[in-house]
Amino acid sequence: xxxxxxxxxxxxxxxxxxxxxxxxxxxxxxxxxxxxxxxxxxxxxxxxxxxxxxxxxxxxxxxxxxxxxxxxxxxxxxxxxxxxxxxxxxxxxxxxxxxxxxxxxxxxxxxxxxxxxxxxxxxxxxxxxxxxxxxxxxxxxxxxxxxxxxxxxxxxxxxxxxxxxxxxxxxxxxxxxxxxxxxxxxxxxxxxxxxxxxxxxxxxxxxxxxxxxxxxxxxxxxxxxxxxxxxxxxxxxxxxxxxxxxxxxxxxxxxxxxxxxxxxxxxxxxxxxxxxxxxxxxxxxxxxxxxxxxxxxxxxxxxxxxxxxxxxxxxxxxxxxxxxxxxxxxxxxxxxxxxxxxxxxxxxxxxxxxxxxxxxxxxxxxxxxxxxxxxxxxxxxxxxxxxxxxxxxxxxxxxxxxxxxxxxxxxxxxxxxxxxxxxxxxxxxxxxxxxxxxxxxxxxxxxxxxxxxxxxxxxxxxxxxxxxxxxxxxxxxxxxxxxxxxxxxxxxxxxxxxxxxxxxxxxxxxxxxxxxxxxxxxxxxxxxxxxxxxxxxxxxxxxxxxxxxxxxxx
Amino acid sequence: xxxxxxxxxxxxxxxxxxxxxxxxxxxxxxxxxxxxxxxxxxxxxxxxxxxxxxxxxxxxxxxxxxxxxxxxxxxxxxxxxxxxxxxxxxxxxxxxxxxxxxxxxxxxxx
Numbered sequence: 001x002x003x004x005x006x007x008x009x010x011x012x013x014x015x016x017x018x019x020x021x022x023x024x025x026x027x028x029x030x031x032x033x034x035x036x037x038x039x040x041x042x043x044x045x046x047x048x049x050x051x052x053x054x055x056x057x058x059x060x061x062x063x064x065x066x067x068x069x070x071x072x073x074x075x076x077x078x079x080x081x082x083x084x085x086x087x088x089x090x091x092x093x094x095x096x097x098x099x100x101x102x103x104x105x106x107x108x109x110x111x112x113x114x115x116x117x118x119x120x121x122x123x124x125x126x127x128x129x130x131x132x133x134x135x136x137x138x139x140x141x142x143x144x145x146x147x148x149x150x151x152x153x154x155x156x157x158x159x160x161x162x163x164x165x166x167x168x169x170x171x172x173x174x175x176x177x178x179x180x181x182x183x184x185x186x187x188x189x190x191x192x193x194x195x196x197x198x199x200x201x202x203x204x205x206x207x208x209x210x211x212x213x214x215x216x217x218x219x220x221x222x223x224x225x226x227x228x229x230x231x232x233x234x235x236x237x238x239x240x241x242x243x244x245x246x247x248x249x250x251x252x253x254x255x256x257x258x259x260x261x262x263x264x265x266x267x268x269x270x271x272x273x274x275x276x277x278x279x280x281x282x283x284x285x286x287x288x289x290x291x292x293x294x295x296x297x298x299x300x301x302x303x304x305x306x307x308x309x310x311x312x313x314x315x316x317x318x319x320x321x322x323x324x325x326x327x328x329x330x331x332x333x334x335x336x337x338x339x340x341x342x343x344x345x346x347x348x349x350x351x352x353x354x355x356x357x358x359x360x361x362x363x364x365x366x367x368x369x370x371x372x373x374x375x376x377x378x379x380x381x382x383x384x385x386x387x388x389x390x391x392x393x394x395x396x397x398x399x400x401x402x403x404x405x406x407x408x409x410x411x412x413x414x415x416x417x418x419x420x421x422x423x424x425x426x427x428x429x430x431x432x433x434x435x436x437x438x439x440x441x442x443x444x445x446x447x448x449x450x451x452x453x454x455x456x457x458x459x460x461x462x463x464x465x466x467x468x469x470x471x472x473x474x475x476x477x478x479x480x481x482x483x484x485x486x487x488x489x490x491x492x493x494x495x496x497x498x499x500x501x502x503x504x505x506x507x508x509x510x511x512x513x514x515x516x517x518x519x520x521x522x523x524x525x526x527x528x529x530x531x532x533x534x535x536x537x538x539x540x541x542x543x544x545x546x547x548x549x550x551x552x553x554x
Numbered sequence: 555x556x557x558x559x560x561x562x563x564x565x566x567x568x569x570x571x572x573x574x575x576x577x578x579x580x581x582x583x584x585x586x587x588x589x590x591x592x593x594x595x596x597x598x599x600x601x602x603x604x605x606x607x608x609x610x611x612x613x614x615x616x617x618x619x620x621x622x623x624x625x626x627x628x629x630x631x632x633x634x635x636x637x638x639x640x641x642x643x644x645x646x647x648x649x650x651x652x653x654x655x656x657x658x659x660x661x662x663x664x
Contacts, residue, residue, distance in 0.1 A: 099628060107657030110592075110646035115583040115630035116615060116622050123619035145629070145645075 012060070012132065012168040015053030016046065028192050032159050032169040036180045037196030043172040044069070045078065046196065047134040050170050052083045055093035060131035060168075063124045064096045065117075067140040071096045081331075095124040101144025108146060114154040118161060125167060133162060133169040139183050148183075156188045163191075227425075228274070228340075228375060231266030234443035238419055238428035244400055245424065246339075249366045249376040251394065254404030258415050259434055260379035261285075262441050263402070264342040265294040265301060267377050271340035272304040278340040279332060280312040283348030287312035298440045311336055317348045322357050325349060326364060338374055345379040346394070362394045399423045404434060407455055414455035417443060433459065576600075576608035576658070577637035583630045584616045588647050592631040595648035603660055633657075 011025035020026050027033045027050070035043050051062035066074055074096065075085040088094035097120060125133065138155060145151050162169045173181030175195075180186040186193055227242035236243045244250055250267075252260050264280070271278045280301075282290055290312060291302045304310035313332055315325065333341070343365070349358050362378070369376040378398070400422040406413050415434035419427045432443040433455045446455050454462055580596055582589035593612065600608050615622050615630070625634050629645040635658055644657040655661045 097623060100626060101628060105641060106643045106645060107653055108646050109644060109653040109657070110649035111588055112629040112631060112646040113588075114628055116581065116627040116632065117629075119583060119615045119619045119630075120622045120627075123622070141628075 012054070013058060014046075014050045015057045016049055019046075023192075027168055027170070029168050030163065030166045031191040032162050032171055033192040033194060034171050034173055034181070034186055035194045035196060036173040036175050036186070038175045041196040043196055044074075044136050045081070046194075047136055047170040047172055048074070048078050048083065048085075049081070051094060051132055051134050052078075052085070052088065054132045054168075055088055061093050061128045062095075062132035062134065063121065063128075063130045063167075064094065064134045064136065065121060065124070065138075066096065066098045066136050067100065067138055068136060069098070071098050074098075082334075092128045095128055095130065097121075097124055101141060103144045106144065112147075112150065114141075114151075114158070117154075118158065121158075122165075125165065131167055133167045135169065135171045137172045137174060139173055139181060139185060142183055152183070155185065159188050224373070229270040230263075231268075231270035232263070232441050232443065234432065235263075235417075235441075238430070238432065238443070239400075239422060240426045242425075244375060246375055247370060247373045248399035248423070249369065249378065249397070250400040250402065251378050251380060251398040252402045252404060253380045253382045255382060255406060258404035258406060259436060259441060260381075260404060261290070261344050262294070262297055262299075262436060263404075264344050264377050264379055265290070265297075265299045266441055267375075268301065268310060268340055268342055269299050269304070271375075272307075272309045275309070276339035277336055278304070278310045278342070279336055279338040280310065281329060281332075281341070281343045282312060282314040283317045283343075283345060286314050290314075296438070297436050298438050311338075317350075322349060322361050326361055329365060330368065333368065333372065333374070337372065340377070341369055341374050342377040343379070345381050347380045347382075359394055363397055366394075366397050410456070410458050412456050416446060416455060573604070573607045574638050576604050576635065578608060578610045579625065579634045579636055580610060580612045581622070581625070581627045581630060581632045581634065582612060582614055584614065589631050591649070592633070592647045595651070595654070596633060599648070599651055599654055603655065635659075 009031075010029040011023065011027065012029040013020050013026035014023075035046055037043050048064065051064055054060040054062050064074070069077070071085075078085060085094060085096065089096060099117065099120070121133070124130065135158075138158070141151055141155075142148060159169075159171070171185065173183075173185045176182035176184070180193060180195065224246045226246040227239075227244065228246050229243040230236050230239070252263055254260050261284075268278045268280055280287075280290070285293070287305075291300075291305070294301050301310060301312070305312060311332065313328075315328070317325075346358070346362055349361065366376060376398075378394075380394070401420040403418045403420050405416055405418075407416055408414075415436075417432045417434045419429075421427075431446050433446045435442045435444060444459070446459060578596070578600070580593060582592065596610060600610065613621055615627065621627075625632070625636075625641075625643075627634075631645070631647060633644040633648060633654075635642040635644075642657055642659065644654055648654050652661075
C-alpha cells in the first residue's frame with residue numbers, strides 16, 4: 001500500500017478495516033483517489049465497498065460508473081459479500097450506471113468531447129446528492145475510442161471536475177507495464193494513490209472477489225480477564241484451575257496421532273455447553289468423519305451442529321489458494337460471529353502457499369479473532385524430530401502453546417502433554433500423561449522415576465506396585481494391632497486374677513481380725529469370771545498389755 | 555429542433571426508390587460551436603443524400619440529461635442512427651462527409 005496524503009487532510013472513512021488505519025482515517029475527502037493493481041486484486045471491490053459503507057455507515061450516498069461490468073454483474077459479484085446493491089438503489093443511496101463503448105458501432109469524424117459522460121455523472125450525483133463516486137475503470141474507454149489525445153485531456157478534465165464537485169472519488173486503474181496504470185492516469189490523479197497487490201497462486205481472478213483483508217495495524221485489542229474452560233478438567237487445573245483466557249489464541253503442536261483434534265473438540269464442546277457459537281475449520285477430515293471420531297471418545301459434536309451452535313467447515317487445503325481460504329474464513333467468521341474457533345490443522349494450509357505466506361495468514365487470522373473477541377485454537381502438525389520448532393514460526397504470535405508428543409518406551413507409545421507457555425497466567429510446568437478414554441481426554445500425572453518419565457503400562461505397573469506395598473503395610477499393621485490387643489487382653493486377665501486374690505486376702509484379714517476380737521472378748525470374760533469368783537472389783541486392763549502372737553501377720 | 559422534411563414526392567421516387575427511411579438523433583450539450591457545426595454538417599449531408607427519407611431529432615443533454623443513458627451517449631456530439639437497425643453511432647462534428655456516409659451505411663447507396 002502506498003499513500004500520498006497528509007494527515008491533516010479531512011478524510012472520508014472507507015469503513016474497510018485496516019485501510020482506514022493505514023490511511024489515518026480514510027481517503028482524502030472531496031478528492032479523487034486512484035486505486036490501481038493487477039487483474040483481480042480487488043480494485044472494484046474496494047471501490048464498491050467504499051460506496052456501500054459510505055451509504056450505509058456514513059450517510060454518504062454514492063454513484064458508481066462502471067465502464068467494464070454491467071450493473072447486474074456487478075451486483076451479483078458483490079452480493080456474495082452481503083452487499084445488496086439493488087436495495088441501495090431502490091432506497092436512493094446508490095446509483096449505478098454502466099457506460100460502455102462498442103467500437104464496432106461507432107465511427108469517429110471530427111472533433112468531439114466527453115461532455116456526455118460529464119452530464120450523466122452530474123445527473124447521477126445530483127439525483128441523490130451523492131458524496132462519493134466510483135469510476136471503474138475509465139481506462140476501458142481507451143479500447144473504444146481511437147483518439148487518445150482527446151480521451152486523455154477529457155479524463156484530466158474529469159478528475160478536475162470531480163474535485164470541483166467536491167465528491168470523494170475512487171478511480172480504478174489496471175496496472176500497466178512499469179507504470180501504475182496502463183495509460184498513465186496517475187499523472188492526473190495525484191491526490192492519493194493506493195496500490196493493491198496480491199499474491200494468489202493459481203486462482204482464477206474472476207473468482208477472487210474479496211473485501212481486501214488487510215491486516216489491521218493497531219495492537220489495541222481488548223484483553224479480557226475472563227477465563228474459559230479447555231473442556232478438559234485436568235487441563236484447566238494446569239492453568240490454575242480456570243482454563244484459557246477468553247479472546248486468546250492457543251496453539252497445540254504435536255506429531256501425528258497425539259490428540260490435537262480431540263483437544264480441539266473438547267474446547268468446542270465446552271464452548272457449546274456454555275451456549276456459545278463456535279466454528280470448526282477442518283482441513284483434513286470431513287464433518288461426518290470428525291463427528292464420528294469424536295463420538296468414540298464421548299464427545300457428541302453432532303448435537304451442537306443440530307442446535308446451530310457449531311459450524312464445521314471442511315475444505316481441502318488445495319481447494320483454493322491461501323487468500324481464498326482467508327476470505328472464506330473471514331466471511332464465515334463475520335456471518336456466525338463465533339466465540340470459539342478451531343482451525344485443524346493450520347499446518348494443513350502449507351501446501352497452499354509458502355511458509356511465509358501461511359505465517360502471514362495465521363497472523364491475520366489471529367489478529368481478526370482477537371478483534372472479534374473470539375478464542376482461537378490452532379493445531380499444527382510438527383515433524384517428529386523437530387518438536388518444539390513450529391514450522392510456521394507462529395508460536396510467538398499465540399498466547400498459549402501446548403505441546404503434545406509421543407513417548408516410546410517399554411515397547412509402547414504413550415501420549416504426554418506439556419504447557420510450553422501461557423501468557424499472563426500461572427500454569428503448570430509438569431508433564432502430564434494424555435489419555436484418550438471413551439469418556440473423553442483425561443490427563444494423569446506421570447511418574448518421574450530414576451529411569452525417566454514413566455507412562456502407560458510402566459506407570460500402571462508402578463501404581464500396582466505401590467498398591468501392593470500399601471496392602472502389605474496395612475496387613476502388617478492389622479497384625480500388629482491384633483498382637484497388641486491380645487497382650488492387652490492377657491494383661492487384663494492377670495489383673496483380674498490378682499484382684500481376685502487381693503479380695504480373698506482382704507477377706508481373710510477381716511476374718512483374722514474378727515477372730516482376734518472374739519478371743520480377746522472371751523479372755524476378758526474369763527478374767528471377769530475369775531475376778532468375780534475372787535470377789536473383788538477390778539478395772540479391766542489395756543488390751544495391748546497382752547501381746548497377741550498373730551498380730552502383724554496378714 | 556423541427557424535423558427537416560423539405561423533399562417533394564416526385565424527387566424521392568426519382569432519386570432512390572429503394573432508400574429506406576432514416577431516423578436520426580443528434581445529441582448535443584448546449585449551443586456550443588461544435589454542436590452547431592455538427593448540426594449544419596448533418597443538415598447538409600441529409601439534404602444531399604437522404605432527401606425526403608429522414609427525420610432528425612436534436613437532443614440537448616443539458617436540458618434532458620436522463621436521455622443520455624438510453625443511447626449510451628458519452629461523447630458530444632454524437633449522431634445516432636436509430637433506424638434502420640442495427641443502430642450506429644458517429645461521434646464528432648461530422649466534418650468529414652465521407653466518414654459520415656460510411657458510418658451511416660450510405661456509401662454504397664450514395
